Amino acid sequence: MSAADELVVTVDRARCVGTGLCAATAPGDLTLGADGRALARHRTAALSAELAEAAEMCPVEAIAVLRPATGEQVAPAY
């Protein structure tokens, strides 16, 4: 994965309501912390269908997948 392809996954933990949907959909990228709210597993990630779906399906729009090289938001798409 080149630096240009590197993505950052952010979770707004104040907004997360702990449904676990994201961790079930993209378990390689997202997990639930001890407080029951989602956490990104790694500092950076590669885009996968599962990760994009997890960002899209969060009911409170707490997840964002960003391309730091350009500032582009990759998922969810608006």
Ligand code: SF4
């Ligand atoms: S889908 Fe959204 S609300 Fe549910 S655990 Fe993940 S970040 Fe939290």
